[in-house]
Amino acid sequence: MATKHKHDDEHADIREGVRALCAKFPGEYWRALDRERAYPKDFVAALTEAGYLAALIPEEYGGSGLGLSAAAAILEEVHACGGNGAACHAQMYTMGTILRHGNAEQKATYLPKIAAGESRLQAFGVTEPTSGTDTLSLRTTARKEGDHYVINGQKLWTSRAEHSDLMLLLARTTPREQAKRRTDGLSVFLVDMRLALGTSMNITPVRTMMNHATTQIFFDDLRVPAENLIGVEGQGFRYILAGMNAERILIAAECIGDAKWFIERATAYAKERVLFGRPIGENQGVQFPIARAYAQMRAAELMVYQAAAKYEAGEGVGAEANLAKLLAADASWYAADMCVQTHGGFGFAEEYDIERKFRETRLYQVAPISTNLILSYLAEHVLDLPRSY
Numbered sequence: 001m002a003t004k005h006k007h008d009d010e011h012a013d014i015r016e017g018v019r020a021l022c023a024k025f026p027g028e029y030w031r032a033l034d035r036e037r038a039y040p041k042d043f044v045a046a047l048t049e050a051g052y053l054a055a056l057i058p059e060e061y062g063g064s065g066l067g068l069s070a071a072a073a074i075l076e077e078v079h080a081c082g083g084n085g086a087a088c089h090a091q092m093y094t095m096g097t098i099l100r101h102g103n104a105e106q107k108a109t110y111l112p113k114i115a116a117g118e119s120r121l122q123a124f125g126v127t128e129p130t131s132g133t134d135t136l137s138l139r140t141t142a143r144k145e146g147d148h149y150v151i152n153g154q155k156l157w158t159s160r161a162e163h164s165d166l167m168l169l170l171a172r173t174t175p176r177e178q179a180k181r182r183t184d185g186l187s188v189f190l191v192d193m194r195l196a197l198g199t200s201m202n203i204t205p206v207r208t209m210m211n212h213a214t215t216q217i218f219f220d221d222l223r224v225p226a227e228n229l230i231g232v233e234g235q236g237f238r239y240i241l242a243g244m245n246a247e248r249i250l251i252a253a254e255c256i257g258d259a260k261w262f263i264e265r266a267t268a269y270a271k272e273r274v275l276f277g278r279p280i281g282e283n284q285g286v287q288f289p290i291a292r293a294y295a296q297m298r299a300a301e302l303m304v305y306q307a308a309a310k311y312e313a314g315e316g317v318g319a320e321a322n323l324a325k326l327l328a329a330d331a332s333w334y335a336a337d338m339c340v341q342t343h344g345g346f347g348f349a350e351e352y353d354i355e356r357k358f359r360e361t362r363l364y365q366v367a368p369i370s371t372n373l374i375l376s377y378l379a380e381h382v383l384d385l386p387r388s389y
């Protein structure tokens, strides 16, 4: 985009660096992978090597110790360049649970390796087929047996599990009816998937409408050393919730990047496509949806960077993170639809990349949290309306 904003200036070097890196991975690269539903391993390796995925890891553990707005700028640029951060964004923020709730030994053992890209921690096992959004109803159990926990159950939509060494797993350690509080009884484990693959843990890919490397996983008496429990047994739900604000802000930044890409493409095409003797962009019927997409994107962008700034200041951001995700996902989806419409039939042609990005950005109405659940959060926690579920 030609416009310049305060947050652009703050991270101008980072944005420029990411753009230069992404220039090596043009539309053809993503298109070929999309066709095969293949993992963008060269792109992920380049981002790792350049240190971008270690942005949020403190310097003492080998990362760059940057704030959330820098990480948001990185992911936004990836998407604004036509790429997709979904293959690796979780490597940036899943480690936050270890950083916030892990003990000194866990941090010293894992964070430097994650920062160096030697260990990939980008699998996050929360969702299950029967519980979905209703996380407290999850059925995967972890039973303590001596110095191990034994895990049984199933996860669905565990993205990147085939491209990850470690997984953050949420499982029930106390039966629901015995838990003191409604939110007690779930625990978080750091699972070394390399040790269990093909024996007590089986991963199968789930093919989706876009290239997303998502999977389902079955656990059959998976033994995890007790030292891999993160924080206090039974408090895992709180740890997972604590990480969700950062995730929502970062995904919202990706949506802003998508919206910028769609708007740029639509604007360029509206100027160059000539029909009835003049560019289609001379028609207000073509201009207005582009202008509206731009207005929506700019408003959402303000919320994303306000949420990131508050997060960096250590303030509570429940409302802002949810608002940012809602508005940014709506902005990217509106922009996607507008971009297809502006391109007419060419919007459906693979070689224009628009139909691919259209499919990719649709996800954010549903994951990592669906729109209704954000509205419920705002209704209940911001507007003080009665709890609906």
Ligand SMILES: Cc1cc2nc3c(=O)[nH]c(=O)nc-3n(C[C@H](O)[C@H](O)[C@H](O)COP(=O)(O)OP(=O)(O)OC[C@H]3O[C@@H](n4cnc5c(N)ncnc54)[C@H](O)[C@@H]3O)c2cc1C
Pocket: 123, 124, 125, 126, 127, 131, 132, 133, 134, 156, 157, 158, 159, 160, 208, 212, 214, 363, 366, 367, 368, 369, 370, 371, 372, 373, 376, 388, 389
């Ligand atoms: C491609 C992809 C990748 C994903 N990656 C991961 C991952 O890496 N790790 C992980 O743990 N999960 C992952 N997810 C799961 C994702 O977080 C869930 O799909 C999402 O939270 C919605 O849950 P669900 O699909 O079970 O839908 P459900 O919970 O079954 O909801 C279905 C619909 O009902 C609505 N609904 C449900 N309850 C209410 C209510 N009380 N009020 C109003 N509306 C309601 C929802 O908004 C939704 O529209 C991924 C999903 C996809 C599709």
